[in-house]
Amino acid sequence: MPACTHCSATFSILPREQEFYDTFQVTCPSECPDCRRQRRLMFRNFFHLYHRTCDLTGKKIISMYDKGTPFPVYGIQDWWSDRWDGLQYGLDPDFSRPFFEQMAVLHHTVPHIGFMNVNCENCDYCNMSNGSRNCYLVFGNVGNEDCMYGHIVWQSKNCYDCLYTYRSEFCYECIDCVQCHTLAFSRGCDNCTSSMFLVHCVGCSDCFGCVGLKNKRYHIFNEPHSQEDYRKKIAELNTGDIRTVTHAKERVQALVGKEIVKHYHGFNCENVTGDYLYNCKNILEGYDLKNCEDCLYGATLDSFTDSMDCNFCGINVGKRAELCYNCLTIGPNYRMFCCHASQNDNANLFYCDTCHGCQDCFGCVSLKKKRYCILNKQYTKEDYEALLPRIIEHMKNDKSGGAMNRTSETSSGSWGHFFPRELSPFGYNETIAQVYFPHTKEQALQSGWKWKEEQPDELNQNYLGPEIAIPDDIRDALDSICNQILRCEGSGKLFKIIPQELKFYRTMNLPLPRKCFMQRQEERFAFRNPRKLWKRNCAKCKKEIQTTYAPERPEIVYCEECYLATVY
Numbered sequence: 001m002p003a004c005t006h007c008s009a010t011f012s013i014l015p016r017e018q019e020f021y022d023t024f025q026v027t028c029p030s031e032c033p034d035c036r037r038q039r040r041l042m043f044r045n046f047f048h049l050y051h052r053t054c055d056l057t058g059k060k061i062i063s064m065y066d067k068g069t070p071f072p073v074y075g076i077q078d079w080w081s082d083r084w085d086g087l088q089y090g091l092d093p094d095f096s097r098p099f100f101e102q103m104a105v106l107h108h109t110v111p112h113i114g115f116m117n118v119n120c121e122n123c124d125y126c127n128m129s130n131g132s133r134n135c136y137l138v139f140g141n142v143g144n145e146d147c148m149y150g151h152i153v154w155q156s157k158n159c160y161d162c163l164y165t166y167r168s169e170f171c172y173e174c175i176d177c178v179q180c181h182t183l184a185f186s187r188g189c190d191n192c193t194s195s196m197f198l199v200h201c202v203g204c205s206d207c208f209g210c211v212g213l214k215n216k217r218y219h220i221f222n223e224p225h226s227q228e229d230y231r232k233k234i235a236e237l238n239t240g241d242i243r244t245v246t247h248a249k250e251r252v253q254a255l256v257g258k259e260i261v262k263h264y265h266g267f268n269c270e271n272v273t274g275d276y277l278y279n280c281k282n283i284l285e286g287y288d289l290k291n292c293e294d295c296l297y298g299a300t301l302d303s304f305t306d307s308m309d310c311n312f313c314g315i316n317v318g319k320r321a322e323l324c325y326n327c328l329t330i331g332p333n334y335r336m337f338c339c340h341a342s343q344n345d346n347a348n349l350f351y352c353d354t355c356h357g358c359q360d361c362f363g364c365v366s367l368k369k370k371r372y373c374i375l376n377k378q379y380t381k382e383d384y385e386a387l388l389p390r391i392i393e394h395m396k397n398d399k400s401g402g403a404m405n406r407t408s409e410t411s412s413g414s415w416g417h418f419f420p421r422e423l424s425p426f427g428y429n430e431t432i433a434q435v436y437f438p439h440t441k442e443q444a445l446q447s448g449w450k451w452k453e454e455q456p457d458e459l460n461q462n463y464l465g466p467e468i469a470i471p472d473d474i475r476d477a478l479d480s481i482c483n484q485i486l487r488c489e490g491s492g493k494l495f496k497i498i499p500q501e502l503k504f505y506r507t508m509n510l511p512l513p514r515k516c517f518m519q520r521q522e523e524r525f526a527f528r529n530p531r532k533l534w535k536r537n538c539a540k541c542k543k544e545i546q547t548t549y550a551p552e553r554p555e556i557v558y559c560e561e562c563y564l565a566t567v568y
Ligand SMILES: [Zn+2]
Pocket: 538, 539, 540, 541, 542, 543, 558, 559, 560, 561, 562, 563
C-alpha cells in the first residue's frame, strides 16, 4: 500500500481506481484521497466577499479576491465582455522549467473574474452561481429562483437559510432536504411537505416535531393524531414566535437518537459507499451526489458519469458531465483533467482554470470559446497535437511531485496532480477546506500556506447606534426593522434584515433570525455527518455496513434492506 506523500497515511488503490488511472495515463496518485480533496478545496473561497475596484474599469466591485492580489480582477460583466482577450497573456512552454511554475506566471498575470456567476439574473452577491434568478447570498447557487442565505442549494425556489437542499420549495432552516415543500427547521428529510421540525423523516406531510418517521401524516412529536385534532393543535401554536420555535427544537432534540436510520442518507441507489447519495449507481466514497454513476471519491456533484476526484459541480437540469478527473467546480463538460471553475460546455481540457466554451486546451486561464491553446497561446490543430504529448511527458518527469517550491521525494511527477497548494490565491481559512479539514493558523503557516487575518470590523467596533431588541413574535416586527442594524447573538457581529426577507418570514409565519448569516450557517454545518466511513454492523441483521454514523452515535443504524423492510 502506498503512503501519502502529504500526510504519510497509507491508502489502498482498488482495481476500479486503477482502470481510471489507465484511462488517463496517470501513474497512481502519491497523495491519499483526503489530501487530494483538501488540495482542491484550498482553491475554493465561497463565502468571503470583499470590496475592491475592477482593474479594467476602475469601478467598485464585490469580489472573492481581496485587494492586493498579484493578478488583475475584473467585474463580472467586464470579465465576460470582449474588451480584452486572454490570449494576449500567452506564454511559450519552457521545457527547462516545471510546468506548474509556468502556470503560476500565467495565473499571476491573467485577469480573474470577481466572482463566479454564470448565466444568472439579479444574483449579485452569490458566489459560485449558475443559471439562477433573484437570489441573495447563496453560495453554490445552481438553478435556483428567489433563494437567500444558503450553501449548496440547487434547483430550488424560495428556500431561505438552507444547507444542501435540492429540488425543494419554500424551505427554511433545512439541512440535507431533498424534494421537500413547505418545510422548516428540518434535517435529513426526503419528500416531506407542510411540516416543521422533522429529523430523518421520509415522505411525511403535515407533521410537527417528528423523528425517524416514514410516510406519516398528522403526527406531533411522533404521536399520531386525527386530522381534525392535528389541525386544531397546530392552529393553537404560533410558529412566528421564537419561544414556540425554541420549545419545539428542545422537544425534538429529546427524540433524536432513538430513531432507526438507514446507513446512508439518500434514496434510489445501487452499489454505493459514502453518504447523502440520491439516484446514484456504482459510487465509491461519494458524498453529496445526485444522479451520478460510476464515480469515485467525488463530493457535491450532480449528474456526473465515469469521473473521479471531483468536487463542487452543480449542473442544471438535463445536462451531464462525463470523464472528469481531479476537478473543482466544473459544469456539463466532457473529458476534463485537473481543471478548475470551468463551467460551460468545455471538452478535452487539461489544467485549465476559469475557461468557458473551450475545447482542446492545456494550462490555460480565463479563456472564452477557444480551441488548441496552451498556456493561453493559440496553436494550429497539428501543432497542438504535437506539443501535447511533450508537455505531458515533461510533467511526468518533473520530480517536484506537484509541489511548486518544495522538493519532494515522490517519483510520480506532477502529471495528474491538481494545482499546487501554493498557487491558491486564498488564505487557508478563507476556503472551504477549513470547513472539512480545519487547521489553526499555526498549522496552516507551518505547512507553508497562507492565512487571512480577519480585518478589524470598523463598523462593528465603532458602532454606537442603539442596540435593537429583536421582537419575539414576527407580528411585532415593523417594516422599519429593515432600516435598523441588529447585533448577532452568537458572534456579536452586526447584521441586517432586508425587506424581501421580512416578507418571507411573515408569509411563512417564522420569527426573525437572531444571528448573522455566517453564524447560522456554521451551526447548520455542525448537524451534518462527517465525510468519514466507519465499518459497523446492521443493528437488525448484523450484516456489515459502511456508514458515516460513528460507532458511539445513539441512532439505530440499519442496512438498506432492513430499513426498507421495516414498517413504522
Ligand atoms: Zn440489515
